[in-house]
Amino acid sequence: MAESRFDIVIFGATGFTGQFVVEEVARVSEEEGLTWAVAGRSMDKLQKVLTQASKMTGKELEEKTILIADTSNYESLLEMAKKAKVILNCVGPYRFYGEQVVKASIEGGASHLDISGEPQYMEKMQLMYHGKAKESKVYVVSACGFDSIPAEYGILHALQKFDGQVNSVESYMEFHTGPEGAAINSGTLESALYGFLHAGELKSLRKSLFPEALPSFKHKITKRSAFFKSDVINKWCTTFLGSDKSVIYRTQQYNHLEGKTKPVRYITNILVKKTRKDDFFKILLTLSPSCKV
Ligand SMILES: NC(=O)c1ccc[n+]([C@@H]2O[C@H](COP(=O)([O-])OP(=O)(O)OC[C@H]3O[C@@H](n4cnc5c(N)ncnc54)[C@H](OP(=O)(O)O)[C@@H]3O)[C@@H](O)[C@H]2O)c1
Numbered sequence: 642m643a644e645s646r647f648d649i650v651i652f653g654a655t656g657f658t659g660q661f662v663v664e665e666v667a668r669v670s671e672e673e674g675l676t677w678a679v680a681g682r683s684m685d686k687l688q689k690v691l692t693q694a695s696k697m698t699g700k701e702l703e704e705k706t707i708l709i710a711d712t713s714n715y716e717s718l719l720e721m722a723k724k725a726k727v728i729l730n731c732v733g734p735y736r737f738y739g740e741q742v743v744k745a746s747i748e749g750g751a752s753h754l755d756i757s758g759e760p761q762y763m764e765k766m767q768l769m770y771h772g773k774a775k776e777s778k779v780y781v782v783s784a785c786g787f788d789s790i791p792a793e794y795g796i797l798h799a800l801q802k803f804d805g806q807v808n809s810v811e812s813y814m815e816f817h818t819g820p821e822g823a824a825i826n827s828g829t830l831e832s833a834l835y836g837f838l839h840a841g842e843l844k845s846l847r848k849s850l851f852p853e854a855l856p857s858f859k860h861k862i863t864k865r866s867a868f869f870k871s872d873v874i875n876k877w878c879t880t881f882l883g884s885d886k887s888v889i890y891r892t893q894q895y896n897h898l899e900g901k902t903k904p905v906r907y908i909t910n911i912l913v914k915k916t917r918k919d920d921f922f923k924i925l926l927t928l929s930p931s932c933k934v
Pocket residue numbers: 652653654655656657658659681682683686710711712713731732733734735738756757758784785786787788789826827828829830832833
């Protein structure tokens with residue numbers, strides 16, 4: 642791999658999440674001896690992000706390289722990919738902007754990591770680009786965020802620590818908010834909404850990706866109503882509709898096909914709480930006006 646490549650290029654560094662990634666990379670890169678650059682479509686905004694990250698971390702970042710790349714310009718994505726060993730792609734919704742970055746990364750010889758929580762995008766990318774990525778000896782890894790690192794690690798932990806055959810893992814999630822209440826950023830909300838609206842695409846995608854279904858589980862879990870009181874935690878819950886289930890299914894499929902481990906059934910729940918009226922309105926207000934349903 643060419644020496645001139647940056648170890649990491651953060652694409653979408655100006656976004657809500659991208660800015661956290663910049664700060665974290667700034668913190669750990671020195672210790673790890675990593676070179677890095679930021680990328681996006683606005684030089685001015687990227688410069689401001691570096692200035693802000695410099696204030697937050699106390700690191701000298703004003704001279705960091707800025708690469709200009711736009712998802713509507715494939716050549717600019719390819720140029721960016723040729724300058725990176727790994728692209729941390731924070732540009733979403735991935736349904737709209739992800740594929741061209743994955744394609745350019747593979748062509749340009751860079752590995753691609755993203756924080757997508759969109760099952761249709763992730764499974765489509767695996768279906769279309771797994772072989773090409775393998776040929777180019779690069780990795781395409783999705784869901785490197787809240788979706789779905791805790792779920793993956795949780796199952797690994799259970800497999801390692803449970804003294805017996807793990808049949809199913811069930812997780813319970815509870816949201817806590819500070820005095821200002823809850824809010825969700827528009828980019829994330831938009832991605833989630835499009836995901837729900839197009840969930841129907843998953844069936845045919847999955848059939849092509851995994852023609853053979855996982856063997857049925859020996860110990861069935863009793864069907865529950867949409868809202869149920871868990872006898873494990875003694876609180877009211879409902880199914881969490883995030884992407885964890887889909888991500889875990891892909892891991893279980895892979896492990897099963899490779900003959901590594903017996904598949905584990907995964908169920909995710911979220912605790913039901915009373916939502917404050919002003920929280921609910923805040924969430925609605927963040928809905929992007931460009932979100933066409
Ligand atoms: N897995 C997880 O746990 C997790 C957590 C958080 C977020 N996410 C996902 O991460 C994605 C980003 O979320 P966010 O809330 O950070 O969104 P955001 O604040 O709206 O940021 C979007 C970023 O994409 C850039 N962008 C948009 N269109 C572009 C284009 N045509 N070319 C180049 N850059 C473009 C924006 O650049 P400009 O500044 O130039 O507009 C901005 O940097 C979403 O898909 C979200 O679901 C996942």
